[in-house]
Amino acid sequence: MKISIAQLNFHIGDFDKNKQLICDAINKARNEGSELIVFSELSVTGYPPLDLLDHQDFVERSNNTVSEIAVECKGIAAIVGAPTINENPEGKKLFNSALMLLDGKIYFTVNKALLPTYDIFDEYRYFEPEKTFSVLSYKGMKIALTICEDLWDEQPFDNEFEKSRLYTISPMDQLAKQKPDLIINIAASPFSYTRIENRKSIFRNKALKHNIPVISVNQTGANTELIFDGSSTVIDKNGIIIHQLPFFEECIKTFDSEPLFKTSGLKGEIEYDIVELIYKGIITGIRDYFSKSTFTRAVIGLSGGIDSAVCLCLAAEALGKENTLAMMLPSRFSSGHSVTDAVKLSANLGIKYEIISIEKPFSAFEEVLSDVFKGKNNDVTEENIQARVRAILLMAVSNKFGHILINTSNKSEAAVGYGTLYGDMAGGISVIGDVYKTDVYRLARFINRNGEVIPENIITKAPSAELRPDQFDTDSLPEYSLLDEILYQYIELQKPEASIISAGYDRNIVDRVLKMINSNEYKRYQAPPVLRISSKAFGAGRRMPIVAKFN
């Protein structure tokens, strides 16, 4: 039998577009001789629909779209993902379902049993977990149809305090009793650079454990902070990846099912470079944030530092140089190279730029505040005013010309609160807010892989906010190489302070860093959405009380 898998980029709530994508893929697959095409989880609505699921008309539109797609399924079955109503008077009102559509009807329905409710996932907020399990029979084949987490009953965790078995049931163990020939898994599995191998292992281990093939279909594209990397896999009964779809690209692949059930010698696993994947992931995130919110143009404040330089390159790649505007906003404290380096970068990229000194508005603020501030020394107040004057200028251009301001804060800064709220923390989307400073350098080197795009001086100069004379980041912070190690252990691995110290880090530094992280929850609360590339990004996946007292 020929089977197709469709790794597509759905837009949440855009039922017309999603239907068109699905129907076009069905037609293509039928033309290629397929008898079954598989789409990703909640493909009809887009993932994650969040609280739109509380809206009756949203679910009704989804139901209607499913019916319309079913009509297109002539001579080919399609497995799509959509919410369905839980008709039982008890329990949550919806199921997260996989629906096999055939000849105008819903031929088979499977509801998700394991509902991820951690990190960025909130599925039990909306869905009732399924407790019964049946294999699907189609064309003489018994299929264990599962939805994403249903195969993740045993999962790896970064946090040693976490457990590998979050659920008290294993859907695949239940389904295995019915002797399926094949596992199909429809997923909406967001990108995390530390989880690429984990995900493949999960699927390969299921194939090996049950000695049957696994076909997994993931979506691609981004929805605000969540970036989906696709990389759908077809794994034979020996646990060999015989087909893998590309990372971060739409792709429809038709293949013969026969080789899945034998030792075919086929190998389709894609090699990758982590930094390149992070780069591509962020590009995808920027592109979809703009296109799905129907914007085309970006504005970025270029400081002459590495963060904004990398962001400019990412934006130019995602949106086109003609859609990217750079603004240099020097002050009395800016070094000479801050503008010249930024100009050189813009020229290298062929990007239009504007230079506006912030001196006049900054002086005007000093003047009108002089009475109120009489007798007070300069302090962080004046530094923040500079950062906020820049934000006003950037947002003014954003408002006047319809650009979205790209936020250039990195994860290290965001972690310790080294940034100004309503100043350099402003922007529609934070594109490197989940990238530690040391990884920002890696991205810069990747961007320069074929020659200098980012001027070498931007990469090698000592990081400085240039908000007072001779200021350097290391005046207030440990070296980034040290800081980032501590941050990773606390944020990603959630290690206790005592464990970090006992691993050999200086007690005073660790204590200071952790206090900075915890005392800056209020700032991060008002930060823009952050494109997520790690297993623990700031934003919806990390929910900390603001007024708590701990560490």
Place this chain on the structure above:
Amino acid sequence: MKISIAQLNFHIGDFDKNKQLICDAINKARNEGSELIVFSELSVTGYPPLDLLDHQDFVERSNNTVSEIAVECKGIAAIVGAPTINENPEGKKLFNSALMLLDGKIYFTVNKALLPTYDIFDEYRYFEPEKTFSVLSYKGMKIALTICEDLWDEQPFDNEFEKSRLYTISPMDQLAKQKPDLIINIAASPFSYTRIENRKSIFRNKALKHNIPVISVNQTGANTELIFDGSSTVIDKNGIIIHQLPFFEECIKTFDSEPLFKTSGLKGEIEYDIVELIYKGIITGIRDYFSKSTFTRAVIGLSGGIDSAVCLCLAAEALGKENTLAMMLPSRFSSGHSVTDAVKLSANLGIKYEIISIEKPFSAFEEVLSDVFKGKNNDVTEENIQARVRAILLMAVSNKFGHILINTSNKSEAAVGYGTLYGDMAGGISVIGDVYKTDVYRLARFINRNGEVIPENIITKAPSAELRPDQFDTDSLPEYSLLDEILYQYIELQKPEASIISAGYDRNIVDRVLKMINSNEYKRYQAPPVLRISSKAFGAGRRMPIVAKFN
């Protein structure tokens, strides 16, 4: 037997303070002859601890604190709330537990079965639901010990699409089989002005259904956006409220259990006024946001309009007039009365104020942007610059003197995006962000109940942002009386657009309002935390995709 209930204000993660509060209450109750004292849900950690529960050292500190409290329980049992480890290798790592402590030991443990995971609740993110049920025996009494939602197996919902039975199990039906004499419910039930009667009904109906008394203990105080109203109740077997603790106040009450089991004629239900409760709730929210983040002083921008006037009165009441600073920041578009009304209000309250014209910094921005904006007409850009200049001035005072800026946006504005990001949307905490404009007027009338505090002209003038000549809110928005009705139906009741229209509202207006709501998710994402007083506030309780396309 004498029983005490302790309605206290816990601070998340401040184990020393929470332990002190609990131990002081235990001593007081013992001195009053009590044999049992009951505290609220997760009283040891404070509620909601959110992702601090992922931190091993947080849970260990909680465990240690429980042990220390148990040592204090000599001659009196205490029921406290705390997370406990789920020792089963499968399932979430924690339970949300009620622990009866006695003579240095944990005498009995009950784990929560129904884990609210909707609106502002995320409990399944952390906790495994309990599936077995046992009554607790103490001093010859069989107690059905339950935790908050455990009694809410049948609950009212505003959204017609929602169901009343969110769970497939009823803990109280299970416990009833063991013939308990009494129900105790420990809760962390946040204030919502529409749910006060619902909550009492839930408890009264359980008393009536099982013909036994119900003792419910809620926490009070606020943790960032969540305000807990206390109002713990003691209900006799006939469903009569014989004691009710005050709203929004700490209180330890000792009472005799005998009258609970007969028809005593006692009546303790507290009468209330909704507007007064909203007022008190917000005062509590402001006070605790400041005290728990160890700040004492607030700064507010006074526009001469009703929103900032009401916020100033709320802040002055919560923090003291000596801790509240008003700033008037007029522009070339400000009417004469905007400053005089604001000065009069400040004088009425005895509050210090500063007047700074924004003209110079605003002109400086116009000047430095003139080249880039050449040939462009004035538009919302210039309006936003004014709002952002004000934010810079307010934040400068905040930074220089250590005030927290109070955000003055109301719920109607926040809903339709009638506000400037990094401008009037700035602030540490939004105090009326869950109060519709028409209810802001009700609060103003309540504030003036004993004489004019807010000048009458502030209440009666037509709302205006004063960002261009002769601008009024009704230029861009429907009348607030109409707008708020539509907003309530869409946000609180989550009605489909078609239902709102068919209820008699103009199709064009409804369509425009809903589009404004949905297209401004990106703005609200960066808004400050909002003190929650309704059943659906903006913030953590309402999670909408930013780039979705729906409505």
